[in-house]
Amino acid sequence: MFIRCLHTVLVSVLTMKFKSSSGPLNSPNLVGTLQYFSNAVDGEDKTSIIVPNNLGLNPTLNKQLKLSVSAVSPKVVAVRKSFEVVGGIVERFSTDGKDAKLRECWKLIEKEYMDFLQESSQLAIHGAEIIHDFLESVLPYLNSSGNLDEKCEELKAYCGTLQEGENQARKFSKTLESVATQVVDFREKWQHRVEEAVGELKDSIKRLEDDIRELGRSIHDVTGNVSELKSPKSNKTEKEKLKKEQQHESLQRQRADKQVGKYSENITSNTDGLRIVWNLIYDDLYLIETHLRVTASGKGQALFQQRLAKLPDQYRVLKDALERYSLALSMEPCTSERSFFGRLRSVFH
Known part of the structure; x- marks a missing residue:
């Protein structure tokens, strides 16, 4: 009583x-x-x-992760479009060996980024499935009236899975850092190449101008002989045409340099945003792993369940974030051929 x-x-x-x-x-x-x-x-x-x-183990981390993942789709679209535009510019100016090397360099950077998108999307789906299995199968077992020591051993073993996820999250973060660094390096190489090419064009234009003036004097000197006059006039016309073409080429390269700078900055800024997402995922996995290890170290059933009760909300937020991330990559609209060449026309004309 x-x-x-x-x-x-x-x-x-x-x-x-x-x-x-x-x-x-x-x-x-x-x-x-x-x-x-x-x-x-x-x-x-x-x-x-x-x-x-139950607000989870770290409500602030949950909120930051939700906000970061909500911005994944526009960032991915912006990066891919920027890669396409810069790739088109580089392809347009691949006129000699130096330009061709830059083109191949850009293709390798783009491939590394595209591989990241595919691998990270697949891992996000796989991670969400693992979390779903934990919440639906493992957690009810942990909350049952079974042997506490066996449950603690199960949690310790499960922490190995979380560590694998942490390693992958860190790998993706480093990949994005590598892509951003390579883009910055490429921008510097491209800028140097433009300055070099424009300088070469200026020298060529100056030589053409000298030739045109010389031909002008020749035309003036041979006014009485029609057969002799035809050749200097033809040469002068060809050189004037070539001069205009080279002036146009020089102007296009300078315009393209500005576009490469603009879209390179788009790539670095948006990959930084994607990197934050994977840094937060890493933090979340590490937090959950640490909590599970603390939970598994206890000896009392009541304390074990009390600690376990803090986990589901934190884990569900991570599951939702991984699903949204993968969905954002899957739903990205494909760039049409027409719109792609439309962007190139806006650069060169």
């Missing part, structure tokens, strides 16, 4: 303490010490204990 009176008092106090919360603890995945105490006394759950909302 005394135990039941004590139980009634505790339930009343706890209900008043948490009255601002959303509802009773009725999910098998969220069994905590209050529920455990109630079951121990009554033999079954007959109470209506109200508990605070």
Whole structure:
């Protein structure tokens, strides 16, 4: 009788303490010490204990991850379009060996980024499936009345899976850092090549101008002989045409240099945003792994379940983030051939 009176008092106090919360603890995945105490006394759950909302292990990290993932789609689209535009410019000016080397360099950078998109999308899907299995299969087992030591061993083994995820997240972050660094290096090489090419064109134009002036004098000197006049006039016309072409080429290269600079900056800024996503995923995985190791180190069933109750919301946010990330990459619209060449025309005309 005394135990039941004590139980009634505790339930009343706890209900008043948490009255601002959303509802009773009725999910098998969220069994905590209050529920455990109630079951121990009554033999079954007959109470209506109200508990605070489970905001996860780190609500701030959850919020940051949600915000970062929501911006993935526009960043991926911006990066891919920028790669296409720069690639088109580089292809347009691949007129000699030096330009061809830059073209191959750009293709390798783009391939590394495209491989990242494919691999990270696949890993995100796989990671979300693993989390789903944990929440639907592993967690109910951990909340059951089985042997605590076996559950702790299960958690310790599961931490190895989380470590693999951490390694992959760090790998993707480093890949994005590598892509951004290579783009910056390419921009510098391209700028140097443009300066070199424009200088070569200026020298060539100057020589053409000298030739045109010389031919002009020749035409003036041979006014009486029609057969001799025809050749200098023809040469002068050809050189004037070549001069205009080279002036146009020089102007196009300078315009293209500005475009390469603009779209290179787009790539570096947006890959930085994608890198933040994988840094946050790494932080989340490390947080969850650390919490599971702490949970597995305990010796009491009630404490074990209390710690376990903090996990589901944090893990669900990560699962949703991985699914949204993969979906954002899958839903990216393909660039049509027409729009691609339309962007090239806007650069060169």
